[in-house]
Amino acid sequence: MSAREEILRRIDGIVPARPAADVAADYARVDRGYARRHHEDGVLDLLAERVADYRATVLRASEADLPRVIAERLAARPGAYGVPSGLPDEWLADVPAELVRDPAVADLDGLAGAVTGCAAAIAETGTIVLDHGAGQGPRALSLVPDYHLIIVRAAQVAPDVPEALERLDPSRPLTMVSGPSATSDIELSRVEGVHGPRTLEVVIAE
Template identity: 45%
Template structure:
């Protein structure tokens, strides 16, 4: 398009907009931000997480270490945040990310074990914010297998409730199932943008 033609087209657009200014559209903001009344729907969270082809295990607090060990092959090396509770990974060959490991060192580990900040039942989403037992973002993106410990008390029902529980100034990572994408022929490919395997341990009282 020549400059003259472009000017003509843009002039017509401006004239049309001036003659009929767009009406103001009110966007509803009546989201369900109410705080939880009682516990969140843990069963719904487990179901929606599993819908994303993640493996979900509902366990007690005294089963964390044994369950994690059972999910790993013999001789596995496990990347962990520097502040992970030691009893979660008792008996495992851990590689603490403190000081930060190189990308090559992270890639060489069998799996990574972390906690999370929030779990959202409506969408099956796990949110990490770099807080306690979560580590930095690269820690959960490079290893091929992510085992995430989610306590029932960290689960909320809706996305607005999830955002209300999070600090927007922290580095938020939203995880909905293992990393997956599709090519133009809709062939699903896993592990392109993050872990190929996601195991979620829901710890209930």
Template identity: 55%
Template sequence: MSSRERILGRVRRALADVPAAERQDDTPYKQAVPRDYVRVHGDRSVAETVDLLAENLADYRAIVHRCTAGDLSVTIAGMLAARGAKTVLVPPGLDAKWLSAAEAERVPDLAGSTPDELDRVDSVVTACAVAVAETGTIVLDGSPDQGRRRITLVPDHHICVVRVPEQVVSSVPQALERLDPARPLTWISGPSATSDIELDRVEGVHGPRTLEVVLVDGQESADVSS
């Protein structure tokens, strides 16, 4: 018997006496959870929601850029050039047009890449799954345009593109409704940072030292705050 099987067995035994009325539908050992909490704090328009996202991203020390879809490739090229990036890591499903103006060498997202190889890459560019305005959080789910989780944890510079307004939601509950819990979710609120007991902030310990977010204005859609 594996460790996983032993742990799950203990959980099942511990939950064996949960009354049937407290179980969710017909799923054994899963207690129903009331979800009558407030889903959105305040009534915001699309523009106000996107502005709140930009404000909270900046509050977490992310560098925020805003552009149109037509200017995206030039915007990313300028960001890479300003960084002095000679190499850029590219997920397999990333739109090739996003990097059409960039001069940096493309590095593919390979399963066999070692941490040392990833650490030598100057920058990484990804899309995202969803962005949460109220918390200034970007969520990656490992889709082809985002790549493996490690490519956004090892390189020191991460450029993340958020499509506005379709990928922006107001709250965490709204984000969870869009996400598949079976996927490898990475929740990002600003560049990687930690503080010691004296509250001295150090960035880049558990991930990129620099996070740049590009909010790309696209076609108008329904109010994301509803």
């Protein structure tokens, strides 16, 4: 027996054994008497306001007008754009730019940006959640390109955090987006684009 194994054996003899975790029972015991929703009306307006507070560009459009709005935003930035499988083809029908479906990780740095959908959005916090399912692509697609255009449908917007979390699958790889990537680690000087896209634009489809 090695010294390491001997130490661990002694620790095991001192620390009492813990009963097996009962996740369902533990979850059921959580007190949920807190306020679950702070807003009933104006949820889309609140989301737009909070997302803009994070220095993201927010646009509002009808579902029918989405192709035109997306085409205009991409035309303003020449180059190829990464788009994931599952993003509705009709959204991209008017896009003049080159579209790269499911780009390889090695090609992401050469893209002008990425266009994705989302899994949910939280009006109270201005947070958009991606679970990287259909229409969202892998996490790298939302982090490597310098520009990210996210389409949020009205039905995906939850007023507050508890309701949003109930819509999400905790086993999925969740990415929570609150504005463009930014840090103030060095002398409290804000620098954008360090850990993700420098520019974030959000289209809320009503």
